[in-house]
Amino acid sequence: MTMYKKIKELPENQKTTTVVLLAMIDEKETRAGKPYCELTLSDGETQIQAKLWNNAKADVKVEEKSLITAELYPKEYQGALSYELFRYGPAPEDCQITDYVIKAPYKSEDMYQEILNLLRKEIAVSDPEKLDLIDLVKNIYEENKENLLYWSAAKSVHHNCYSGLLYHTFRMVRSAVMLSRVYPVDRELLLAGTALHDIGKLSELETDNLGVADYSVDGNLFGHSLIGCEMVTKAASKNIYDEEKVRLLKHMIASHHGTLEFGAITKPSIPEAMLLHEIDMIDAQMYQYEQTLEKLEPGEMSDRIFGLGGFVYKKLDR
Numbered sequence: 001m002t003m004y005k006k007i008k009e010l011p012e013n014q015k016t017t018t019v020v021l022l023a024m025i026d027e028k029e030t031r032a033g034k035p036y037c038e039l040t041l042s043d044g045e046t047q048i049q050a051k052l053w054n055n056a057k058a059d060v061k062v063e064e065k066s067l068i069t070a071e072l073y074p075k076e077y078q079g080a081l082s083y084e085l086f087r088y089g090p091a092p093e094d095c096q097i098t099d100y101v102i103k104a105p106y107k108s109e110d111m112y113q114e115i116l117n118l119l120r121k122e123i124a125v126s127d128p129e130k131l132d133l134i135d136l137v138k139n140i141y142e143e144n145k146e147n148l149l150y151w152s153a154a155k156s157v158h159h160n161c162y163s164g165l166l167y168h169t170f171r172m173v174r175s176a177v178m179l180s181r182v183y184p185v186d187r188e189l190l191l192a193g194t195a196l197h198d199i200g201k202l203s204e205l206e207t208d209n210l211g212v213a214d215y216s217v218d219g220n221l222f223g224h225s226l227i228g229c230e231m232v233t234k235a236a237s238k239n240i241y242d243e244e245k246v247r248l249l250k251h252m253i254a255s256h257h258g259t260l261e262f263g264a265i266t267k268p269s270i271p272e273a274m275l276l277h278e279i280d281m282i283d284a285q286m287y288q289y290e291q292t293l294e295k296l297e298p299g300e301m302s303d304r305i306f307g308l309g310g311f312v313y314k315k316l317d318r
Contacts, residue, residue, distance in 0.1 A: 007046040008295040010074050012081070017071045018043070019091045021100035023212040025064055027057040039085060040212070041070065044100045046295065047160065050083035065210055067091035067100060080303040101210050104159075104167035108149040111163070111170040115195055116141060122177050123188050132241050133192035133249055140199060140235050147202050152213035155205065157307045158287040162211025165201055168283055169194070175279045183275065189245065190272045193252030197276055200228030200253070225265050228253040252276055288312075 004018040024040040035056040038049050050072060052060065062068045071087040104111070119134045141148060148166055153159035159168040176194040180187040204219030204227055218227065229250045236246045251273055257264035258277040268274040288307045296302055296314035304311055 004043075007041070007043045007048055007072075010072055012074050012076065015071050015073045015086060017069055017087075019067060019095050019100070020070050020072075021097060021210070022062060022064055022066055022068050022070075023047070023210065024214065025057050025060055041072075041083075041085075042100055042102050044102060046291075047102055047156075048083050049156075050085040052085045052088075062088060062090065065208065065212065067095050067097055076303065080306070097210070102161040103211065104161060104163040106167065106170070108163040108166055111166045112141070112145065112148060115166075115170055115173050118173055118177055119191050119195060122180070122191060133188050133245055135239075136232070136235055136241060136246075136249070137192050137195045139238070140196065140231060143235075144199070144202055147207070150207065150209065150211060151202060152205060152207045152211050153198060153201060155213050155215060158284045160211075160213060164211065165198060168287070169198060171283050172197075172279050175282065176275070179275055179279065183271070185272050185275060189248055189252065189270075190275060193249055193256070193272060193276050194279060196228060196232065196249070197253055197256045197280065198224060198228070199231055200224030200226070203227045203231075223263060225254055225257065225263070229265075248272070256280055 005016060007018075007020070010016045010018065020041040020043050022039060023042055026038045026040075028036055028038055030036060034054065037052040037055050037057055037060060039052055039060075041048050041050055050070070067090075068088050069091055070085055073084040073086060074081055075084070076082070116138060119137060123134050150163050151165040152161060153164040153168045159165065161167075172194050173191060176190050179185075180190050201219075201224045204216060204222075204224035205213040206216045206219075207213040232246065232250050232253065248270060251266070251269065254265040255268040255273045256276050258281070259267060264277075268277055285308060288305055289312055292302050292305055292312040293314050296312070298314055298316045300314050302312040
């Protein structure tokens with residue numbers, strides 16, 4: 001099989017032909033009202049948006065969720081790297097689409113089981129009688145397991161990959177376990193809230209079997225925090241749970257974005273909710289650092305990263 005350049009290997013200010021997965025086509029308009037397309041492209045390691053000028057979506061002669069040959073032109077624009085697509089067409093037959101899908105670095109089933117195992121283990125150690133919320137988490141997970149195993153956490157920015165939602169939650173639960181040993185918090189509430197904080201993304205986003213996500217109608221209307229609270233209310237109505245615990249669990253979900261400016265329904269009012277917000281921010285930003293560092297050489301500075309509001313430097317090897 002022919003080896004094609006990865007996106008990070010493409011030289012700037014030069015047209016280079018390679019093979020990529022065309023995940024999504026979004027039609028947009030210039031300020032002058034002329035149509036153009038923004039294509040989401042992946043090489044299995046990196047995902048980018050590339051502009052195809054002077055084309056409506058109906059004019060694009062290749063299908064979404066297919067492999068294509070793409071002549072890409074990377075260039076710096078307003079302090080960041082942007083891409084233009086020129087010529088394109090079907091990919092060679094020997095290219096396999098699974099090689100171009102970005103996936104979480106752990107097996108989905110392993111992450112799923114470890115999340116539930118950590119919750120059982122950590123709460124049992126703290127207080128064997130306080131399992132109400134853990135049972136609630138387990139019931140919601142089991143009901144949604146098929147989707148949880150591959151759902152993306154976002155359309156873009158962080159954990160926007162196959163099983164990205166589970167990967168994001170998996171790392172956050174592990175962080176929550178450690179912080180619950182440092183600070184005097186309700187461990188059951190912190191771990192349950194962490195496990196369910198983004199559960200509403202199962203309805204906010206529509207994710208295909210390649211891990212490509214876009215917003216659903218309900219996602220645009222309500223957002224995942226409100227949807228997640230409703231999922232907890234529905235699950236809690238099927239059994240007898242401590243009403244105060246369920247109320248605080250929903251507050252964790254409602255406030256995990258921290259401030260109204262960033263999409264929270266309300267601000268954190270309990271220490272567990274504050275910790276959840278910080279854990280969420282840490283993992284989202286660490287993912288962006290990790291993804292950026294993979295593209296850099298030692299001693300190199302990145303372009304401005306939108307989700308971080310700054311630059312990333314890869315330290316020299318010593």
